Each structure stands twice: as structure tokens, then as C-alpha cells.
Amino acid sequence: MKKVTAIYPGSFDPPTNGHLDLIQRGSLLFDELIVAILRNPDKSPLFSLSDRRRMLEELTAGFKNVSIDTFDGLTVEYAKKVKAGAMLRGIRALTDYEYELQMAMMNRKLSPNLETVFMMPAEQYSYLSSRLVREAARLGGDVSGLVPELVERRLKEKLDPAYKLAVRTPRKK
Ligand code: PNS
Numbered sequence: 095m096k097k098v099t100a101i102y103p104g105s106f107d108p109p110t111n112g113h114l115d116l117i118q119r120g121s122l123l124f125d126e127l128i129v130a131i132l133r134n135p136d137k138s139p140l141f142s143l144s145d146r147r148r149m150l151e152e153l154t155a156g157f158k159n160v161s162i163d164t165f166d167g168l169t170v171e172y173a174k175k176v177k178a179g180a181m182l183r184g185i186r187a188l189t190d191y192e193y194e195l196q197m198a199m200m201n202r203k204l205s206p207n208l209e210t211v212f213m214m215p216a217e218q219y220s221y222l223s224s225r226l227v228r229e230a231a232r233l234g235g236d237v238s239g240l241v242p243e244l245v246e247r248r249l250k251e252k253l254d255p256a257y258k259l260a261v262r263t264p265r266k267k
Contacts (some may be wrong), residue, residue, distance in 0.1 A: 097125040100180040100211065101201060103169045105252050106131050106146050107139040110227055112219035116184045121157045128176055133166040140228050140252065148152045153242055170205035178208070186220045195216065198220045 102120055105111060108131070120127045131146050142147070147162055154160045165172035173181060181201065198210035215222075222240055226238055231237050231249040238246055 095141060097127065098122040098180055099126040099176065099178045100182050101130045101169070101173050101176065101178045102170070102182040103130045103132060103165070105134070105137070105139065105224065106150060108141055108146065108241060108249065110149055110219070110222050110224055110226065110245070111226075111239070112184065112186070112215040112222040114239045114242065115215040115219055117154060117157065117160060119215075120182045121160050123211075123213075124180065124182075125159060126265065127157075127160045127182070128178065129160060129162050130172060131162070131164045131168070132169075133164050135166075141248070145248070147211050149245060149248065152244060168204065170201050170208055173205065174209050180209045180211050182211050182213060184215055186215065186222070211251050212228055 100120060100123075101116065101239060104113070117127065117129060129150055131143060131150070133143055139146070143164055150162045155160065163176070169181065183198070185191060185194055194210075194212065198212075201208060201210060214220075219240075227237050227241055227249075229235075231253055234254075237249065241249070
């Protein structure tokens with residue numbers, strides 16, 4: 095049987111439990127899944143590319159058929175380079191659909207043989223986005239349960255200088 099490699103492109107700034115849910119589902123459906131982080135010099139991300147890569151590598155270490163990579167330029171060109179036959183994207187609510195449909199159609203025009211496959215994350219993550227996580231964390235909101243613990247810690251280190259100081263210099267007994 096033909097083996098199918100899929101890419102799962104995105105910004106992952108930061109990776110959320112919704113992303114991980116989709117990675118798990120994708121890893122069951124495809125033979126190989128490459129989580130591809132967009133190197134986008136226009137955006138100023140909260141986490142550097144290498145931070146995001148490291149976090150995703152750690153979070154997906156348990157999946158044998160999942161790897162992490164970075165790319166720039168057109169996603170379809172990257173898909174060709176790694177010989178992927180499918181592109182995985184998550185659809186949460188109806189509001190995602192219009193944008194995702196446009197992108198899928200544009201990508202089909204650019205690369206007719208690459209199929210976009212939409213999957214839905216578990217219901218509890220249906221409202222979750224990296225942008226909302228960044229916003230909530232910046233304003234001191236509790237994001238536990240929405241991002242893996244590793245990401246929660248990194249968010250605190252980045253956004254709460256007092257937390258970083260407390261972790262680095264534990265109080266003497
Ligand atoms: O995590 P995101 O922001 O939803 O991911 C969007 C992403 C990276 C998949 C999309 O912006 C993308 O593919 N960018 C690369 C340029 C490209 O190929 N654009 C689509 C066709 S013009």
C-alpha cells in the first residue's frame with residue numbers, strides 16, 4: 095500500500111492542547127506526519143522559531159511517526175520538497191471554515207495533487223487558539239488545561255519576570 099506523508103503547517107505560537115490533539119489524530123491517520131512551523135519574518139512572534147521547535151519536539155517525542163521542521167515561502171512548495179501527499183488543518187468552529195476553504199482552494203490551484211485534510215480537535219478545544227492563549231497569559235489569566243504544562247511554564251517564564259526569578263533562585267529554608 096502507498097505510504098502517505100502529511101504536513102501539518104502553522105505558526106504554533108505557542109503550541110496548544112488543540113494542536114497536540116490534532117497531531118495525535120493525524121499520527122493515527124497518516125504514515126508520516128511533519129509538523130511544519132512557518133518561518134515568518136513579517137510577524138513578531140512571542141516565541142522564537144527555535145523555542146517553538148524545541149517545545150514541539152519535546153511534546154511529540156512519544157510519537158514515532160511525527161517529526162518537526164520549519165519552512166518559509168509557499169506551503170505547497172514545502173509539501174513538494176518533502177514529498178507530502180496531504181496537508182492537515184484543524185477546523186474548530188464555522189468561523190474557521192471560510193478562511194480554511196479559501197486557503198485550501200488556493201493551495202489546490204497552486205498544487206492540484208496536494209489534498210487538504212480537515213480534522214476537528216476534541217470538543218473542549220473548539221474555542222482554543224494560540225492568539226487567545228497569548229492574550230490570556232499576557233494579562234495574567236490561567237491557561238492550565240489549554241496548553242501542555244511545558245508551554246505553561248515557558249509562558250510564565252516569558253511573561254512573568256517574578257516567576258522566572260523565583261524558579262532560578264529558590265528561597266533558602
Ligand atoms: O497557524 P496558522 O497561522 O493558522 O497557519 C497558517 C499557515 C502557516 C498554514 C499559512 O499562513 C501558510 O500556509 N502560509 C505560508 C504561505 C502560503 O502558502 N499561503 C497560502 C497560499 S497563498
